Amino acid sequence: MIPVRDDLRALDGYHSAQVDVDVRLNTNESPFGPPDGFRDALAAELSRVDWNRYPDRAANALRADIADLHGCDPAQVFVANGSNEVLQTVLLAYAGPGRTVATFEPTYQMHAQIARVTGATVYEGERGVDFTLDPTEVERVLAVAAPHVVFLTSPNNPTGLVEPRERVEQLLDSAPGLVVVDEAYAQFADWTALDMVDEARPLVVTRTFSKTWSMAGARLGYLVGPTWLVAELDKVVLPYHLDVVKQLAGRIALRFTAAMNDRVEILVSERDRISAALRALPIDVFDSGANFVLFRPTAIAGRAVWQQLVDRSILVRDCSSWPRLDDCLRVTVGTPDENDRFLSAIDTIVSPS
Structure with a gap:
């Protein structure tokens, strides 16, 4: 063995x-x-698929539709097999051996898990007894760990806490590396960090189709970030990683907003x-x-x-x-x-x- x-x-x-x-x-x-009409629309599109051909390697049409939803450039969108593969791709590009990833516990377990699998060192900050995040603790973690990637989940899983906007701003002001805001549940919350994404900030926001779009069975996720960061992800993602069914399902789901x-x-x-x-x-x-x-x-x-x-x-x-x-x-x-x-x-x- x-x-x-x-x-x-x-x-x-x-x-x-x-x-x-x-x-x-x-x-x-x-x-x-899924909403009425989704299955029939997907079946109709699948009946026209050239199964002997590879899918669109860059998922350009799906990225364009997601960009329309959020009012951004398609070059700011990256899509993958569930938000976990999105996170993995980010960590392959920006973490790995010799680099540090910071989390604030308790939070989504896969952030630390995927980081360790990529070979990164994980530094765990502590939330309070009510699971809120003290700004002093944030500064301590950033100073001690100097993380290359820091995760903030909002709403947080498993606690449900919605992080205040000023906590994201604090990370952007103080973090030495990339800030990843995991918004798998953002549609249920009262604010989103998506409007904070621009070319000058090392910030990405990740989303999933699994929750509100009734597509957990499809495993489709994406991020919105600076174009320079999205371009770097192509270096580590596998070719043709997103199959034609997912790409079509994602595009059709967006018709039912x-x-x-x-x-x-x-x-x-x-x-x-x-x-x-x-x-x-x-x-x-x-x-x-x-x-x-x-x-x-x-x-x-x-x-x-x-x-x-x-x-x-x-x-x-x-x-x-x-x-x-x-x-x-x-x-x-x-x-x-x-x-x-x-x-x-x-x-x-x-x-x-």
Whole structure:
């Protein structure tokens, strides 16, 4: 048996419980299928594909459509197989051996995971007990680590916290390298850093089609950044990395922006309903600007609550073993009926008999 690289021996792969349940609220997907007309439109386009030919290597048409959505130049857009490949490509270009990547924990686990896989050193800053990010801690991390890449996730996963604009401005003013703002859940929040992207700032904003666009099954993500940075990514991305199906699906999805916005309104309303209902129980609830809610039962251990929910065929994300997240669980916002079932079950579980 050939040993893996020494620096990978201690790493674990990405894990999320796969349990057969009636109500699946653990992976932050959209609970709604694609809008009416999406499947027929995609099928019609696929019927005309020249399958013997490679796809557009640069995904020019998709990049142009995304640029139209955000009012930027197509040369500022990079697309890949899910936002994770976008992040990987950025780290291959700007991190790697001998370089440092900074994160502020707890946050999205794959930032540190992908950075380590590329050979970079990861420096973890600390959030407060309420998961907010103290500007003094930001300055400390930047001074000590001098990171080549620093991640800020807004809304943050798994906490749901929306970072204030001044925190992004602080990073841009003080960070010695590239600032990556991960906005996988930005459509559910009240602001975006997209308008801060320009040619003079080392800033990229990453997005995904998995959540609001009901396309988790397609694995499609993108970033918006300076044209000089996007051009550098072509040096490390594999040729023809984005297949023709993804490119067509992404373009067709953008025809349904109004339907997507309607769904976002529903999910935000349901998120607020879930948060309010949980706060009426013996549960600590953390403010969320995403399509999920992080909470900590105070009368029963988080893992025990998770298991009792599974016993009722409801699956949420068990975060209780993660650093700084003792007894925490995370529930994805589902359909109104799914949310009703979750709220009824957890009321029964945690309320005094």
